[in-house]
Amino acid sequence: MNDSVIHIEGLHKSYETSAGLFPVLKEVSLHITRGEFVAVMGPSGSGKSTFMNILGCLDHPSAGSYRLDGHDVATLDKDALALLRNRTIGFVFQGFNLLPRMSLQDNVALPLIYCGVERAERHQRARELLVKVGLEKYFDSMPNKISGGQQQRVAIARALINRPSLILADEPTGNLDSHTSTEIMALFESLNREGITIVLVTHELDVAQHAQRQVHFLDGRIVNDHATLHTEASL
Amino acid sequence: MKLAMLGEAWRAMGANRMRTFLTMLGMVIGVGAVVLMMSVGQGAQYSIKQTISAMGSNLFVLLSGSSSTGGVRSGSGGSYTLNVADAEAIAELPGVQAIAPIHPGSAQIVYGPNNWNTSIIGTTPGYLDARSWPVASGNTFTDSDVRSATRVALIGKTAAQNLFGDADPVGQTIRIRQSPFVILGLLSTKGQGMDGRDQDDTIIIPLTTAQRQVFGSQFPGSVRMVMVQTTTQEIMPSVEKSMTELLRQRHRIREGLDDDFSLRNLTAVADSAAEATRVMSLLLGAIASVSLLVGGIGIMNIMLVSVTERTREIGIRMAIGARQRDILLQFLLEAIIISVIGCFIGLLLGIGGALLVELLTGTKVIIALSSVIVAFGVAATVGIFFGYYPARKAAQLDPIEALRYQ
Numbered sequence: 001m002n003d004s005v006i007h008i009e010g011l012h013k014s015y016e017t018s019a020g021l022f023p024v025l026k027e028v029s030l031h032i033t034r035g036e037f038v039a040v041m042g043p044s045g046s047g048k049s050t051f052m053n054i055l056g057c058l059d060h061p062s063a064g065s066y067r068l069d070g071h072d073v074a075t076l077d078k079d080a081l082a083l084l085r086n087r088t089i090g091f092v093f094q095g096f097n098l099l100p101r102m103s104l105q106d107n108v109a110l111p112l113i114y115c116g117v118e119r120a121e122r123h124q125r126a127r128e129l130l131v132k133v134g135l136e137k138y139f140d141s142m143p144n145k146i147s148g149g150q151q152q153r154v155a156i157a158r159a160l161i162n163r164p165s166l167i168l169a170d171e172p173t174g175n176l177d178s179h180t181s182t183e184i185m186a187l188f189e190s191l192n193r194e195g196i197t198i199v200l201v202t203h204e205l206d207v208a209q210h211a212q213r214q215v216h217f218l219d220g221r222i223v224n225d226h227a228t229l230h231t232e233a234s235l
Numbered sequence: 236m237k238l239a240m241l242g243e244a245w246r247a248m249g250a251n252r253m254r255t256f257l258t259m260l261g262m263v264i265g266v267g268a269v270v271l272m273m274s275v276g277q278g279a280q281y282s283i284k285q286t287i288s289a290m291g292s293n294l295f296v297l298l299s300g301s302s303s304t305g306g307v308r309s310g311s312g313g314s315y316t317l318n319v320a321d322a323e324a325i326a327e328l329p330g331v332q333a334i335a336p337i338h339p340g341s342a343q344i345v346y347g348p349n350n351w352n353t354s355i356i357g358t359t360p361g362y363l364d365a366r367s368w369p370v371a372s373g374n375t376f377t378d379s380d381v382r383s384a385t386r387v388a389l390i391g392k393t394a395a396q397n398l399f400g401d402a403d404p405v406g407q408t409i410r411i412r413q414s415p416f417v418i419l420g421l422l423s424t425k426g427q428g429m430d431g432r433d434q435d436d437t438i439i440i441p442l443t444t445a446q447r448q449v450f451g452s453q454f455p456g457s458v459r460m461v462m463v464q465t466t467t468q469e470i471m472p473s474v475e476k477s478m479t480e481l482l483r484q485r486h487r488i489r490e491g492l493d494d495d496f497s498l499r500n501l502t503a504v505a506d507s508a509a510e511a512t513r514v515m516s517l518l519l520g521a522i523a524s525v526s527l528l529v530g531g532i533g534i535m536n537i538m539l540v541s542v543t544e545r546t547r548e549i550g551i552r553m554a555i556g557a558r559q560r561d562i563l564l565q566f567l568l569e570a571i572i573i574s575v576i577g578c579f580i581g582l583l584l585g586i587g588g589a590l591l592v593e594l595l596t597g598t599k600v601i602i603a604l605s606s607v608i609v610a611f612g613v614a615a616t617v618g619i620f621f622g623y624y625p626a627r628k629a630a631q632l633d634p635i636e637a638l639r640y641q
Contacts, residue, residue, distance in 0.1 A: 053635050056554070058553075058554065058634045058635050058638075059635055078558070078559060079558045079559075079560075082553070082556050082557065082558040082559075082561075083556065083558075085553075085554060085555065085556045086555065086556020086557075087556070091554050091555060093554075093638070097547075097551045097554075097638070099548055099551065101246065101250045102246065110552070110555060111555040111556050113239040113240070113243070113561075114552075114555070114556045114557050114558065114561055115556065119238075119239070122239075158555065162556075
């Protein structure tokens with residue numbers, strides 16, 4: 001049973017608008033086990049961003065249940081959700097979202113500030129991860145001095161720092177050229193091989209090809225959920 | 236972790252130095268003004284207190300009543316309704332510690348080739364006690380000098396300087412209106428009186444000597460004023476009452492007629508002067524506090540701008556696990572650091588300003604620990620008070636909205 005990272009049953013999400021209740025997600029159920037690499041796909045407006053916000057504990061479902069790593073998210077208060085985001089989830093954003101005026105090392109170590117890790121250990125763990133993502137020369141550089149691909153590597157290192165159960169990546173290659181995209185996806189694949197569960201939102205098919213499983217959203221429902229059909233053939 | 240938050244706040248301040256500096260300046264000016272005003276005010280209060288204690292404490296001055304001769308009224312002390320016997324009766328009243336009948340005047344005094352016009356006080360040894368005015372060197376005259384009207388004198392510093400220069404006046408003989416007087420003692424320095432008069436420019440001689448030999452008197456045994464000192468300040472009103480009753484009785488003044496003397500409470504006059512100064516310095520402090528308030532509003536303004544500007548950063552921090560209270564603490568710390576550093580600089584400037592005032596104007600200035608503590612306390616409070624609202628605003632941002640903010 002401990003193999004389940006994400007367990008979602010009958011999830012609904014509606015927003016209050018002036019025109020009344022507007023449903024975004026309708027009756028979504030999804031089960032992701034440890035070690036999976038899942039691509040969430042769908043056109044804009046299909047509800048996949050809202051779905052990702054709920055997965056990331058940034059938003060609450062209107063109805064239905066969501067268990068993340070064994071925790072029933074609906075029962076948790078704000079502080080517990082923050083802790084979950086800190087320990088269990090690693091976020092990677094389209095726009096990298098590094099803090100300017102802060103060295104790469106400090107950026108990577110930032111989540112550790114919120115769980116009371118000592119300075120020396122923070123720096124050591126940040127450096128190890130920067131080495132892991134291939135940025136050993138840039139510990140003290142500022143985010144604006146490095147390329148987009150490098151910034152995304154820093155963001156991935158930051159997502160990894162608390163050894164999360166789940167990496168949530170929202171269009172991680174959206175701001176990158178195709179060559180850099182391939183490099184970043186290769187990094188995700190190697191992380192996945194180490195056993196990290198990854199859920200990635202994208203609308204690009206070739207990016208989704210790197211995942212083992214593809215979940216397609218349309219009009220707030222999952223319309224297709226299948227294993228990626230390639231691999232041996234295209235390799 | 237708190238230390239790490241401190242680092243975060245510090246970094247944010249360093250990122251926008253000019254703005255941080257200007258915000259701080261509001262606090263600097265506020266605190267500086269408060270400290271400066273309080274120092275000057277307390278210095279003024281101290282000066283007043285000095286003047287009061289120099290005058291002597293718990294003092295009444297009893298003046299003989301006005302005389303009216305053919306429609307011309309002479310004013311208090313103009314006629315001689317009080318006499319030495321009155322004074323001696325007053326001395327017997329409970330609560331009276333010392334009395335000193337006084338016969339004042341002025342005369343030309345001569346020593347060798349020098350001469351000088353100064354005030355002459357004819358009185359008893361009790362005068363020096365009542366005014367807490369000891370001799371600096373030599374001796375005072377005694378009651379037997381008063382009884383036998385000897386020609387002895389005590390000389391004030393200023394008068395001595397004018398006659399003797401730096402030489403020791405004790406034991407020398409001066410002439411007052413042609414009569415020789417032996418100087419028994421040099422009075423200690425008393426300084427300026429409440430009216431600005433130099434109290435050291437004086438000669439004190441026995442009351443009887445003044446009455447009989449220097450000024451003469453139409454009515455022997457009468458005095459123009461009597462200084463009365465009570466044991467405590469609290470007892471003054473009751474002594475005032477019994478003294479009035481006693482004198483009315485002795486002077487046989489019938490019910491409904493006016494007193495033929497007037498009684499003044501010198502301490503009350505001094506107290507009201509001190510009170511006026513206190514109110515003044517309070518007022519100055521209040522005005523200065525307004526600038527502290529304005530400084531606080533400046534901090535709040537900048538913090539609000541800062542929260543809006545860093546909305547995205549707040550979203551990122553929340554996404555990676557910052558709790559609301561972490562965000563709150565970060566912004567609150569920033570406000571407090573600005574206040575406290577601003578306060579510290581303001582304190583230094585305020586103290587420097589106060590010393591400069593003392594140096595340039597010669598006004599006594601007192602930098603009290605209390606004003607320093609008050610300024611620091613107020614600064615910290617202002618930081619928390621005006622920093623809390625923006626910090627709370629930051630902490631309550633919706634992370635999704637914040638992340639989307641451009």
